[in-house]
Each structure stands twice: as structure tokens, then as C-alpha cells.
Amino acid sequence: MDYLPLNAIRAFEAAARHLSFSAAGEELHVTHPAISHQIRRLEEWLGVPLFHRDARKVRLTDAGLALQVSANAALSDLAAACRRIRRNAAVASLSVGCIPSIASRWLVPRLPDFTERHPEIAIRVAYAKAEDRLEDDDNDVLITLGADPSPAAASLKLFSRMSRPACSPHYLARKGRLGSPAEIAAADLLHDETRQGWREWFSQAGMAGADVGTGPVFADFNILATAVIAGHGVALCPIEVFREELRRGDLVVVSDIATDTDKGYYLTMSAQPSAAEITFADWFRDQVSTNGEEA
Numbered sequence: 001m002d003y004l005p006l007n008a009i010r011a012f013e014a015a016a017r018h019l020s021f022s023a024a025g026e027e028l029h030v031t032h033p034a035i036s037h038q039i040r041r042l043e044e045w046l047g048v049p050l051f052h053r054d055a056r057k058v059r060l061t062d063a064g065l066a067l068q069v070s071a072n073a074a075l076s077d078l079a080a081a082c083r084r085i086r087r088n089a090a091v092a093s094l095s096v097g098c099i100p101s102i103a104s105r106w107l108v109p110r111l112p113d114f115t116e117r118h119p120e121i122a123i124r125v126a127y128a129k130a131e132d133r134l135e136d137d138d139n140d141v142l143i144t145l146g147a148d149p150s151p152a153a154a155s156l157k158l159f160s161r162m163s164r165p166a167c168s169p170h171y172l173a174r175k176g177r178l179g180s181p182a183e184i185a186a187a188d189l190l191h192d193e194t195r196q197g198w199r200e201w202f203s204q205a206g207m208a209g210a211d212v213g214t215g216p217v218f219a220d221f222n223i224l225a226t227a228v229i230a231g232h233g234v235a236l237c238p239i240e241v242f243r244e245e246l247r248r249g250d251l252v253v254v255s256d257i258a259t260d261t262d263k264g265y266y267l268t269m270s271a272q273p274s275a276a277e278i279t280f281a282d283w284f285r286d287q288v289s290t291n292g293e294e295a
Contacts, residue, residue, distance in 0.1 A: 009071055010028070010075070012038070012042055012050060012067065012068075016064060016068040019057065021039070049063070076135075076152075093121070094123045097139035097143070098125060098144075102143050103143075128143070131144070133150065135153070140270075141267060143158070143266070143268075144266065144268065153270065154269055154271045155266040156268075157266055158264070160239075161260040161263035162239055163201075166246070166251045167231070167233065167234040169252050170231040171188075175187055181207050182207070185202065187234045188215055192217075194217065201259050204258075225242075229245065234254065236259065238265075
């Protein structure tokens with residue numbers, strides 16, 4: 001049987017993606033000559049050249065371009081199948097990546113309920129970034145900002161990202177009325193990562209170009225939340241995420257004008273999820289629901 005040279009195809013896929021034998025070698029932890037040898041072996045097996053080799057760079061031939069499409073798809077499918085098999089192993093384990101704002105307010109406080117209900121599932125929780133996607137991550141489930149568009153993933157909406165100005169009742173008592181956009185502009189504005197959020201809010205409020213001040217910019221949203229609850233100023237807060245703080249009276253909303261109404265926080269899992277993933281997703285959606293209805 002004329003077996004496919006799978007090692008050579010893996011070397012080719014990396015070299016075609018990087019258009020560099022050296023970069024492919026670094027990714028696969030082998031030398032440049034080893035990559036070159038594997039690709040020449042594949043070219044001999046196929047009977048056609050896959051690369052145009054210039055003095056300092058390589059380019060794909062027509063045959064190389066055709067093979068790259070199939071190689072990418074095949075290796076991606078193989079990786080997905082391996083992940084599914086690993087997730088469905090005898091010992092049910094689940095790795096959940098979650099952005100800090102959701103982890104600290106919703107996931108971690110409720111984890112004892114999950115472990116009590118499902119002792120058969122060993123769960124691991126890790127921080128995730130808002131832009132993380134399932135195919136780029138080692139986690140089985142991700143809770144991030146935005147849906148994953150990949151056909152290999154399934155995303156379920158948990159919360160709206162709709163954000164409104166909010167502050168602590170102590171700050172409001174100290175500053176007095178903050179009902180109008182002009183009054184909010186005169187307050188101490190707190191910023192999440194950049195000042196762009198407040199610029200968008202004032203534009204939405206009919207005050208495009210308003211001075212958003214020089215208040216502190218917080219790189220981590222949990223630090224911003226600590227600052228606004230402590231009474232340091234007014235912040236744009238995703239109302240659904242801060243549902244508990246608003247219910248307890250730790251925060252009050254000072255305007256109905258909102259931004260990010262088209263955005264949301266999503267739970268993403270495989271399009272062919274394991275039983276553990278389905279169990280966790282059902283449980284967490286129930287935890288964040290309001291009166292039994294989806295948030």
C-alpha cells in the first residue's frame with residue numbers, strides 16, 4: 001500500500017502557512033534542513049514541485065496552493081476529532097475559560113452548586129481574554145465577549161453587553177444630581193481600558209466631542225468595578241453583568257442612555273459537545289437566567 005507521507009504533509013502545511021521553512025521548523029521543533037527534507041520527499045512522492053524557491057523566500061506553486069487548502073482542512077478536522085475523543089474520556093473532566101468579570105461575579109461564587117450537583121465532573125477554571133476563541137484555546141468551554149463564528153463551535157448568549165452610566169449611592173449623594181449628560185460630563189469619569197467608551201456614550205447622548213476628562217483608565221475591569229463601587233466616580237457598566245450589585249444597592253444607574261446594545265457575553269462549546277459540556281452549559285444558563293427566562 002502506498003501510504004501517505006503524513007509527517008511530510010504536516011511539515012508542508014506549516015511551511016505553506018508561514019511561507020518559511022525556518023518558521024515551520026520552529027513551530028514543529030525541528031531544524032530548517034529537516035523541513036526541507038520532508039517537503040522534498042513529499043514533492044517526489046507527488047511528482048510535482050510545491051514551492052518556488054527563491055534566494056530568500058519561497059512561494060507556493062499551483063499544486064502547492066491546492067494541497068494547502070486540503071491539508072489545512074484535514075489537519076483541522078483531525079485536531080477537532082482528537083479533542084472530542086479526549087473530552088469524552090472515561091474520567092469526565094471539563095476545562096472552562098472565563099473572562100474575569102463573569103468569573104468573579106457569576107461563575108466562581110456558584111461553582112459549589114455545580115460540584116454538588118455533578119460530582120462526576122472534575123472542573124478546572126481558568127481566566128480567558130475577551131477575544132479568545134475555542135479553536136485557539138485548550139479549554140473545552142469558553143465564556144467570553146462575543147459569539148464564536150467558527151462552524152466547529154456553538155455559542156449561547158448569556159448576557160447583553162448593554163452598558164449605562166452607574167456609580168455608588170455614596171458618590172451620588174456627594175455629587176448631587178447626575179440626571180443629564182452635561183451633569184455626567186462634569187462628574188469623575190472612570191474608564192475601562194481606553195477612554196473610547198465614554199466618547200461613544202456622549203455621542204449617543206447627543207454630546208459628540210464632549211471632554212471625557214483625564215480620569216483613571218483601568219486595564220482590568222474588576223479593578224474598575226472596585227473603584228466605582230468604592231465611590232471614586234461614574235463608570236459605564238454592563239447592566240446584566242452587574243445585576244447583583246444593582247439589586248443590593250452597591251451601584252445605581254444614573255442614565256437610561258446605553259451603549260453596546262448590540263453586543264453580548266456568550267458561552268461557547270464544540271458544535272459536537274461532550275455530555276459534560278452540555279451539562280455545564282445547561283447549568284450555567286440556568287444560573288444567569290432571570291425568573292427562569294434567558295438573560
